[in-house]
Amino acid sequence: MAEQEKTQVIIVHSAKYQTTYNKKYENRKVWIEPNHNHINSYIPGTIIDILVKEGQKVAAGQSILVLEAMKMHNDIQMPFKGKILKVNVEKGQKIPKNFVMIEIEPAE
Secondary structure (H helix, E strand, O other): OOOOOOOOOEEOEEEEEEEEOHHHHHHHOOOOOOOOEEEEOOOOOOEEOOEEEOOOOOOOOOOOEEEEOOEEEEEEEOOOOOEEEOOOOOOOOOOOOEEEEEEEEEEO
């Protein structure tokens, strides 16, 4: 007797569909909503310079870090007006992709 396949419901634009998932889909990396109060590295590299300190108020567009990756200096800028809560990197530190470099608090 053949084992029955387990079906699951998937919702696409409010329409419900019965489907079976393959192994690749079941073992996928689950998407996690990004935390907008964290500045993550988008590429592995080395911290060249830190231009802010903890507790400092920063304007939108202001440079906060310089990250060297693939022989290029990448200027990391503040996405919005806020305050630096924590700096998680040091000058000369090598970091991987998606490393939380700086934690920020939005300005009121």
